Amino acid sequence: MDSTTPLPGLSAPPPPGAHALSPGSYDGRLVLVTGGGTGLGRAVAAEFARLGASLLLVSRREEHLAPARAELAKVPGAGPVTSQLCDIRDADRIAEVFDAAVAAHGRLPDVLVNNAAANFPVPSEDMTPNGWRAVVDITLTGTFLMTREFGRRHLAEGTPGSVIAVGASYAWTGGPGFAHSAAAKAGVKSLVESLAVEWGPYGIQVNGLVPGLMPHEDMTADIRTGLDRAPDPDARQPALRVGAPRELGWAATFLASPYARFISGHTLVVDGANWQRRDLVNAPVTPVREQLDRGPFAP
Numbered sequence: 601m602d603s604t605t606p607l608p609g610l611s612a613p614p615p616p617g618a619h620a621l622s623p624g625s626y627d628g629r630l631v632l633v634t635g636g637g638t639g640l641g642r643a644v645a646a647e648f649a650r651l652g653a654s655l656l657l658v659s660r661r662e663e664h665l666a667p668a669r670a671e672l673a674k675v676p677g678a679g680p681v682t683s684q685l686c687d688i689r690d691a692d693r694i695a696e697v698f699d700a701a702v703a704a705h706g707r708l709p710d711v712l713v714n715n716a717a718a719n720f721p722v723p724s725e726d727m728t729p730n731g732w733r734a735v736v737d738i739t740l741t742g743t744f745l746m747t748r749e750f751g752r753r754h755l756a757e758g759t760p761g762s763v764i765a766v767g768a769s770y771a772w773t774g775g776p777g778f779a780h781s782a783a784a785k786a787g788v789k790s791l792v793e794s795l796a797v798e799w800g801p802y803g804i805q806v807n808g809l810v811p812g813l814m815p816h817e818d819m820t821a822d823i824r825t826g827l828d829r830a831p832d833p834d835a836r837q838p839a840l841r842v843g844a845p846r847e848l849g850w851a852a853t854f855l856a857s858p859y860a861r862f863i864s865g866h867t868l869v870v871d872g873a874n875w876q877r878r879d880l881v882n883a884p885v886t887p888v889r890e891q892l893d894r895g896p897f898a899p
């Protein structure tokens with residue numbers, strides 16, 4: 601390959617609607633996706649639906665859930681799609697959601713995808729205690745509370761299950777400008793490792809799943825603005841392309857399938873190796889305040 605030949609990068613994913621697992625792989629199974637009304641959660645839910653799953657979407661806002669319900673119910677092969685309003689910081693409401701799952705679908709969720717999370721960019725010196733708490737309570741404590749309820753119900757029933765917790769690669773590296781979210785995601789990764797051992801004997805598999813940069817139309821304005829500061833996102837990835845949300849969905853449907861049953865306590869990164877990108881000499885350091893167009897710190 602000479603220097604004028606464009607580099608291929610990692611190949612484009614198969615088209616929307618394609619799937620690796622056999623049709624009907626999730627027939628009769630119920631998959632609960634938190635934050636399943638938007639973005640990556642909705643994309644993951646769609647891949648389970650395509651394989652025959654019934655869905656229970658859970659989040660705080662009906663304006664997110666209603667359109668997703670309508671769209672996902674139309675996925676060819678999908679089972680029934682229901683939703684429940686719930687703030688995953690509220691343990692009592694979570695218990696009601698599991699009761700509602702059994703009432704509507706006649707079974708406990710077989711798969712729990714902990715996808716809901718909270719995040720906004722902020723220099724740590726500007727972060728309020730409540731801002732820290734909101735992100736950590738939703739991302740880490742909410743994931744724990746959902747998973748705890750799932751585990752308790754299955755242990756009581758003596759039935760197996762599979763948990764997937766959506767993480768972020770700054771769980772390993774730290775996330776300057778996102779200290780609250782990075783700390784919470786590090787906690788999520790640790791939780792996966794603890795619970796996989798605690799619940800393996802009962803047939804409950806627990807894994808983490810980390811998306812790389814997978815732009816979508818529901819991204820929060822804060823995060824979208826941050827991305828807009830760095831034009832040509834494809835060229836900034838070793839894959840020479842960003843990820844497609846369905847690629848996360850394919851990984852999730854594999855992880856919760858019988859073919860991945862011996863994988864537990866693992867966190868799978870789907871990011872084209874972007875998080876491994878380190879040079880001995882990096883781009884010049886830009887302080888977080890400057891990256892976020894903040895003036896000098898004023899207490």
Ligand SMILES: CCC/C=C/C(=O)SCCNC(=O)CCNC(=O)[C@H](O)C(C)(C)COP(=O)([O-])OP(=O)([O-])OC[C@H]1O[C@@H](n2cnc3c(N)ncnc32)[C@H](O)[C@@H]1OP(=O)([O-])[O-]
Pocket residue numbers: 717718719720721722728729730731732734735738768778781820822823
């Ligand atoms: C980057 C790649 C990785 C991506 C990972 C992702 O997770 S993407 C997923 C991204 N998706 C989402 O994040 C989902 C949607 N996000 C949300 O719903 C909100 O961002 C939320 C997390 C704050 C909601 O929690 P809630 O209903 O409890 O919120 P509340 O309104 O009561 O505020 C609580 C505190 O936070 C403060 N605060 C809030 N915003 C900002 C800000 N921009 N700046 C500074 N501070 C901010 C607010 O001022 C308050 O503190 P105060 O003043 O009382 O000291």
Ligand SMILES: NC(=O)C1=CN([C@@H]2O[C@H](COP(=O)(O)OP(=O)(O)OC[C@H]3O[C@@H](n4cnc5c(N)ncnc54)[C@H](OP(=O)(O)O)[C@@H]3O)[C@@H](O)[C@H]2O)C=CC1
Pocket residue numbers: 634635636637638639640641658659660661662664665686687688689714715716717718719738742766767768769810811812813814815818819820
């Ligand atoms: N997009 C990306 O490139 C990356 C995403 N991630 C991770 O992927 C996951 C999905 O992110 P993405 O789709 O981009 O983000 P979105 O902002 O689209 O989704 C977040 C979802 O979480 C729900 N949610 C937020 N707070 C609560 C709460 N307290 N209780 C219940 N539901 C809640 C929201 O619904 P509602 O407002 O209705 O409650 C929303 O559906 C997250 O875990 C995120 O950290 C990680 C790395 C990169």
